[in-house]
Amino acid sequence: MCEDAFEKTDEEKIKAISWHFSKIMETLGLDLADDSLNGTPFRVAHMYVNEIFSGLNPGKNRT
Secondary structure, eight states, X not given: OOTTTTSSOHHHHHHHXXXXXXXXXXXXXXXXXXXXXXXXXXXXXXXXXXXISGGGOTTSOOO
C-alpha cells in the first residue's frame, strides 16, 4: 500500500472515483442524464470504497 493510502476520507475517495467513472461512461457513449444511469458513477464508487476494497483499511470497523 502507498504511504498516503488512508489520508483521504471515504467521501473524498468516492467523489474522485465517481468523477473518473462518469468519464468512462461518457467515453462509452452512455447518456448520464438518463434516469437509469445518472446515479451509476456514485454507486460504482461507493461499491469500490465500501465493499470491494474496504478490507484493505485496517481502521475500518467490520461486522
